[in-house]
Amino acid sequence: MFDLGPAATTMSTLVAGVTDDQLDRPTPCTDWTVGDLLAHIHQFASVFTANARKEPLQPPTTLVEDWRTAIPEQLDRLAAVWREPSAWEGRASAGGVDMSAEDNAVVAIEELTVHGWDLARATGQGFHTDGGQLDQVDRFVAMFGSDGDGPFGPRAAVPADADRVQQLIAATGRDPLWQPAAQ
Template sequence: MHIDRDLPAGLDRVRDADARAVRYGAGFVGRVTPGDLGRPTPCTRWSLAELLAHMTAQHRGFAAAAAGRGDRAEAWRALPAGADVVAEYAAACDLVAEAFAAVGSAERPFALPEFGPGATFPAGRAIGFHFIDYVVHGWDVARSLGLPYAPPPELLDAALPIALAVPDGEHRLAPGSAFRPALAPLGAVRPLDRILTALGRSPQWPG
């Protein structure tokens, strides 16, 4: 994912929005039982267990990036979901929140190798990437569990410009792409629906 426009908020605001989005999504993860782990998710290649393993790894990777260690491949490696997947996810949420809180400058470089060899981004933009991921991944988990997803409106207002700034195109069809090609929104479009369709998710999933 590469975003060409500046984020619509300063470091403190995007960091606060990210922390709130992560906490909101973690409430759904906390409701996951062992019997839920095989459920399908809107990330079609992943079961719920695999999605949680990915989300946990991304928290750890971004925490490493905030600490200046994001260039280490092992920081981003997803491990198989174990029996303590919910506790492991909660610990990773705490880890990334603490790491982001310690960042003192919006220009501090974050190494994000998943964007390409040697890729780095200023902290403000990198945390914005994390924020939009976890707004959407929170929805993924909620939908997998069949639960309604309604983050505070101000979080969606902050997330929408970032979602719309993610370039669309055939590169989203490549293996490992974070998002699928954008979908056309239908009917009266809520901010959440605009975010989801911009990033290739159907608000009606699994319908």
């Protein structure tokens, strides 16, 4: 077991830092705006909360009007439910892939981490995480990546002086140096 709380708290802080004029900005997620990414964050937080409870769910698919409160509240629920031992038992599904509950938690922390980085980059915020969280995302990359490819595309090149976050982002198939186009 590991705690999703720090990653959920970081994501809540990043969500709070988004301004209305940033909702149409591009993100490192091809074809997604910041608004689309926020909708996805709410969606996956809802799904992984339901998965921990072993309950079916129809998650939101578009950005809800009260996203500034709804997303952080859902992230709090996500962190809380994964602190229950029963969340780590049995099986669950992520993206249509059946897996152990523990592997499902690995996918959840990957979503929090990688999309946290995406949101930070798209909105000009800093992104900070710890080694334990990155260790879990490394597990995700090992589970769903293959030789030369990350789970979301070919591994990107990293500069020689890349830090661990940049290396991990590159391993997922994202450009660790991505910047939004000048506004």
